[in-house]
Amino acid sequence: MALNPMHQFSIKPLVTEPLFAISGHPIYFTNQALLMVIVVLATSLFLVLAVKPNRLVPTRGQSMAEMSYEFVANMIHSATGEDGLKFFPFVFTLFMFVLCCNFFGMVPGSFTVTSQIAVTLALACLVMLVVILTGFAKHGIRFFMLFVPKAPIYILPLLIVIEVISFCSRPISLSVRLFANMLAGHTLLAVFAGFVVSLGAAGGVLSVLSIAPMALIVGIMLLELLVAFLQAYVFAILTCIYLNEALHLHDHH
Amino acid sequence: MTAPDPDRLNDLGKRLDELQTRQAASVKRAPPSQSGIAFRFTTELVAALVVGGGLGWGIDWLFGHFGFHTRPVFLVLFFVVGIAAGIRNVMRAATEINAEIAKVRSSDADAGEEK
Numbered sequence: 001m002a003l004n005p006m007h008q009f010s011i012k013p014l015v016t017e018p019l020f021a022i023s024g025h026p027i028y029f030t031n032q033a034l035l036m037v038i039v040v041l042a043t044s045l046f047l048v049l050a051v052k053p054n055r056l057v058p059t060r061g062q063s064m065a066e067m068s069y070e071f072v073a074n075m076i077h078s079a080t081g082e083d084g085l086k087f088f089p090f091v092f093t094l095f096m097f098v099l100c101c102n103f104f105g106m107v108p109g110s111f112t113v114t115s116q117i118a119v120t121l122a123l124a125c126l127v128m129l130v131v132i133l134t135g136f137a138k139h140g141i142r143f144f145m146l147f148v149p150k151a152p153i154y155i156l157p158l159l160i161v162i163e164v165i166s167f168c169s170r171p172i173s174l175s176v177r178l179f180a181n182m183l184a185g186h187t188l189l190a191v192f193a194g195f196v197v198s199l200g201a202a203g204g205v206l207s208v209l210s211i212a213p214m215a216l217i218v219g220i221m222l223l224e225l226l227v228a229f230l231q232a233y234v235f236a237i238l239t240c241i242y243l244n245e246a247l248h249l250h251d252h253h
Numbered sequence: 254m255t256a257p258d259p260d261r262l263n264d265l266g267k268r269l270d271e272l273q274t275r276q277a278a279s280v281k282r283a284p285p286s287q288s289g290i291a292f293r294f295t296t297e298l299v300a301a302l303v304v305g306g307g308l309g310w311g312i313d314w315l316f317g318h319f320g321f322h323t324r325p326v327f328l329v330l331f332f333v334v335g336i337a338a339g340i341r342n343v344m345r346a347a348t349e350i351n352a353e354i355a356k357v358r359s360s361d362a363d364a365g366e367e368k
Contacts, residue, residue: 165331169301172303173299173301
């Protein structure tokens with residue numbers, strides 16, 4: 001049971017009593033919900049406390065908060081230009097939430113929220129909703145021009161269908177990328193951890209050999225930290241790219 | 254304590270500005286890794302396939318609901334269109350990644366010239 005590498009992804013209710021019910025389906029407070037609450041509280045608390053001193057020469061914490069602010073602000077500015085900056089709160093929240101979920105998931109024994117497709121798909125759908133609403137708010141009905149590429153009229157019907165499918169596939173590719181990366185990395189870690197346990201239990205020379213997968217785990221752990229950051233970055237930059245299209249339609253072509 | 258020399262202050266300000274612009278230019282953004290690019294392309298392609306196939310299946314189901322037995326005509330049709338949309342996605346992703354790599358290369362070249 002403990003050696004099952006997929007065991008870490010199982011969702012368990014922490015309280016036996018359901019919180020409430022939606023049309024008969026009981027909603028429990030699960031380990032996943034707990035982790036999300038922890039992530040949100042920890043991130044908010046860190047950011048609020050870090051910028052509290054507000055010194056000219058920043059403390060370590062303030063410097064980290066300022067760095068993440070500048071990182072996201074630069075990302076939005078380079079991807080969408082000046083008028084994209086009003087989406088800073090949205091993109092920054094998304095980036096910090098995904099990043100911290102990934103990092104909190106790296107703590108042994110905790111739970112990786114972003115390894116659940118339900119979470120990443122919900123985030124991706126939120127992004128698409130914001131993109132669509134922005135597009136309609138800014139361009140009105142002209143937003144549909146996003147689906148009309150420059151092409152001869154006789155081929156347009158086919159191209160419009162292709163563009164619509166391409167647009168609809170975005171939330172899926174956005175969520176699957178994050179979810180699959182986290183799932184794969186954590187499964188790999190668990191598999192190698194299983195090797196350590198079974199080699200150690202084998203006794204004799206084999207027990208000594210269990211050092212090898214242990215060393216590998218350390219390496220993979222470092223790699224996973226990089227992936228955790230990179231996937232949060234990719235999620236945020238793609239959000240910016242999609243927002244840019246909604247804001248400027250085909251202007252940049 | 255004497256008043257600070259304005260020339261020296263201006264000079265200091267100028268040097269600080271120079272340093273800051275140089276540092277901003279040399280902040281390197283690593284180009285996307287090979288496996289990252291591969292994974293990006295795969296998800297883009299497969300996602301469009303899934304959406305295309307799903308859409309076709311849905312249309313078939315809807316028509317079947319009203320008594321027209323079109324299954325699997327729309328499923329096949331939209332699956333093919335989904336492939337086209339997937340390739341469109343991959344091409345778009347490739348342009349984005351190329352632009353990103355070009356940006357990293359040009360900032361590298363700038364940093365190289367200053368040294």
